[in-house]
Amino acid sequence: MLRVILVDDEPLARERLRGLLQRVDAEVELVAEAGSGREAIPLIHEHRPDLVLLDIQMPGLDGFDVVDLLAPPRPHIVFVTAFDTYAVRAFEVHALDYLTKPVTLERLNRSLARIEALVERQASDEALDRLEASRSEAPLRRLTLQMGRRLRVTEPDEIRYFEAREKIVLAHLFEGKAYPTHFTIQTLESRLDHTAFLRIHRAFLVNLTAIRELSPWFSGTLQLGLDDGTKLPISRRRVRAVKQIVNR
Amino acid sequence: MPASTHNWLSWLGTVCLMVIVGALCGLLVGWIEKPAELQAWIDAGAPLWPIKLSASPWEPMFYGVLYSVSMWSTMLGVRGWAYRRFPVLTWRAMMVHVVANTLMLVGVFVGLTALDPLICRWITHAPYGDTPHLGTTAIVSFGVAGLLTSLTYAVDFYRAMQKAERTALVAELRALRAQINPHFLFNTLNSIAALIHTRPNEAEHVIEELAELFRYTLQASKHPTVSLGEELRATDRYIVIEKTRFRDHLVIIRDIDQTLLDAHVPSLLIQPLVENAVKHGVSRSEDPCAIYLEIQRSGTEVVLRVRDTGPGFDGRDPASIYKAGTGLANVRDRLQLHFGLQARLEILSDGVELHFPYVPPGDRRTEPMVALPSRAEV
Numbered sequence: 001m002l003r004v005i006l007v008d009d010e011p012l013a014r015e016r017l018r019g020l021l022q023r024v025d026a027e028v029e030l031v032a033e034a035g036s037g038r039e040a041i042p043l044i045h046e047h048r049p050d051l052v053l054l055d056i057q058m059p060g061l062d063g064f065d066v067v068d069l070l071a072p073p074r075p076h077i078v079f080v081t082a083f084d085t086y087a088v089r090a091f092e093v094h095a096l097d098y099l100t101k102p103v104t105l106e107r108l109n110r111s112l113a114r115i116e117a118l119v120e121r122q123a124s125d126e127a128l129d130r131l132e133a134s135r136s137e138a139p140l141r142r143l144t145l146q147m148g149r150r151l152r153v154t155e156p157d158e159i160r161y162f163e164a165r166e167k168i169v170l171a172h173l174f175e176g177k178a179y180p181t182h183f184t185i186q187t188l189e190s191r192l193d194h195t196a197f198l199r200i201h202r203a204f205l206v207n208l209t210a211i212r213e214l215s216p217w218f219s220g221t222l223q224l225g226l227d228d229g230t231k232l233p234i235s236r237r238r239v240r241a242v243k244q245i246v247n248r
Numbered sequence: 249m250p251a252s253t254h255n256w257l258s259w260l261g262t263v264c265l266m267v268i269v270g271a272l273c274g275l276l277v278g279w280i281e282k283p284a285e286l287q288a289w290i291d292a293g294a295p296l297w298p299i300k301l302s303a304s305p306w307e308p309m310f311y312g313v314l315y316s317v318s319m320w321s322t323m324l325g326v327r328g329w330a331y332r333r334f335p336v337l338t339w340r341a342m343m344v345h346v347v348a349n350t351l352m353l354v355g356v357f358v359g360l361t362a363l364d365p366l367i368c369r370w371i372t373h374a375p376y377g378d379t380p381h382l383g384t385t386a387i388v389s390f391g392v393a394g395l396l397t398s399l400t401y402a403v404d405f406y407r408a409m410q411k412a413e414r415t416a417l418v419a420e421l422r423a424l425r426a427q428i429n430p431h432f433l434f435n436t437l438n439s440i441a442a443l444i445h446t447r448p449n450e451a452e453h454v455i456e457e458l459a460e461l462f463r464y465t466l467q468a469s470k471h472p473t474v475s476l477g478e479e480l481r482a483t484d485r486y487i488v489i490e491k492t493r494f495r496d497h498l499v500i501i502r503d504i505d506q507t508l509l510d511a512h513v514p515s516l517l518i519q520p521l522v523e524n525a526v527k528h529g530v531s532r533s534e535d536p537c538a539i540y541l542e543i544q545r546s547g548t549e550v551v552l553r554v555r556d557t558g559p560g561f562d563g564r565d566p567a568s569i570y571k572a573g574t575g576l577a578n579v580r581d582r583l584q585l586h587f588g589l590q591a592r593l594e595i596l597s598d599g600v601e602l603h604f605p606y607v608p609p610g611d612r613r614t615e616p617m618v619a620l621p622s623r624a625e626v
Contacts, residue, residue: 083430
């Protein structure tokens with residue numbers, strides 16, 4: 001039994017796929033439907049489906065953004081597209097499985113059979129791994145935070161600073177609370193907007209809008225004061241870079 | 249070669265041409281009226297400068313050049329002034345050009361002739377009234393200037409026709425491409441596939457609207473001018489189809505002055521604007537997006553606005569918007585070809601605004617002189 005989640009912003013497109021899923025050869029269970037990428041991420045996290053049928057062109061978070069934000073373990077994904085030269089090129093480059101609209105029963109059957117085989121062998125989808133690897137440089141426009149058992153999609157500008165602790169990275173929000181995210185601090189530093197976040201320490205990545213003051217600390221080092229009174233240490237080798245940006 | 253140099257050279261060329269044509273006219277008249285004197289001049293071994301202007305054949309040549317240059321410059325001035333204000337595509341514009349040219353040319357002719365006693369005294373040194381061929385020279389160069397004016401206008405007209413035909417074809421091509429744009433077409437087909445089992449009536453309706461929209465677009469270059477009402481009907485078909493896809497996500501709010509529906513407009517004027525709003529507004533916003541379609545009268549003008557509550561143009565530079573393949577450049581070009589400088593397209597922060605004169609039907613003066621041929625028929 002394949003557990004499936006449908007993601008498409010157009011109600012009729014979901015209706016079409018829902019109808020087809022009732023007629024496919026494979027045994028499938030439709031566990032949830034999402035009308036946007038933002039809705040899809042917590043649902044995928046919650047239901048842990050085997051397969052996500054994911055539309056590429058959606059406002060806000062598109063299909064690729066959703067792949068970026070999914071926390072591991074990741075489900076299998078079959079992309080659905082009406083036609084988008086850019087997306088199709090990405091699919092072809094990474095030999096990804098994708099369905100074109102209007103989706104045909106025959107084509108859907110073939111994809112489901114392939115996914116069933118992968119699930120049975122518990123094999124990972126190498127093509128999808130390649131896509132993820134290729135996106136390691138692409139900018140992150142949103143983030144996912146773990147709020148208890150739920151995942152929440154957040155705008156980067158809601159975050160005051162990130163803190164790396166032991167094995168997790170905590171995002172401290174302006175609203176005061178802190179939640180873990182599955183991204184590493186290295187990933188965040190390289191993929192978030194460089195004009196918005198500044199790495200001041202091995203363990204800290206700070207939103208520039210939160211920075212208030214630089215003050216001396218012991219033995220010639222400096223510390224950074226934030227808008228809420230938090231003081232964060234600055235690595236010795238990053239002092240110059242921080243000064244340059246703060247004084248600008 | 250830089251454009252300015254090119255312009256300058258073309259001006260120089262035109263002036264040379266004026267002088268040569270004028271001189272030839274004068275020479276011709278001189279030849280006909282005073283063959284003996286001319287012959288004497290040639291027999292004398294073509295004496296060089298300085299020579300008294302009163303001596304034949306300089307006198308007629310001088311008059312020829314004077315009249316030719318004045319007439320021709322006047323005509324070029326009139327044409328330059330009226331060229332973009334009244335594109336030579338409609339009978340009314342043609343009348344404006346003919347009347348303006350005639351008035352100005354007659355004015356200059358009369359003026360020059362009135363100054364003739366002075367010209368006689370100061371330049372040719374001939375006693376006034378002792379220049380029997382003056383009238384002939386003037387009339388011949390006037391005629392030649394007129395002939396060349398007509399020729400220039402024929403070329404203008406031909407070029408304008410070509411340009412109008414080209415932009416009409418580009419508009420049709422763009423609209424067709426947008427409709428068989430895989431994204432639009434496949435999404436629409438996908439909607440129909442979804443509807444066909446559950447809501448066959450709605451599926452049928454969408455197919456009909458799609459067919460009519462295609463038909464309208466295919467005929468656009470054959471009917472370059474339509475009524476505002478027809479254009480709105482086609483736009484509504486497009487909206488019905490997109491509404492099937494986007495459902496409540498797309499809200500259309502119309503504020504249309506119904507007394508303007510009979511206005512003449514170039515075809516495929518509104519639908520590309522709404523399509524832009526859908527492409528860049530509705531399909532890019534997570535929340536429901538409203539498109540406002542407003543058509544109002546402002547004095548003798550029609551003001552047509554298409555705005556949306558999507559992300560907007562973000563104060564982008566208009567040149568980059570025109571270049572970005574939004575189809576706005578084509579809408580602007582066709583508007584100006586149709587109405588000249590009386591029409592304009594403005595880019596707002598959240599949409600586009602068109603201004604153009606209200607032209608009611610039956611106004612034959614503003615109908616195109618020649619129906620543009622359609623390549624589709626060939």
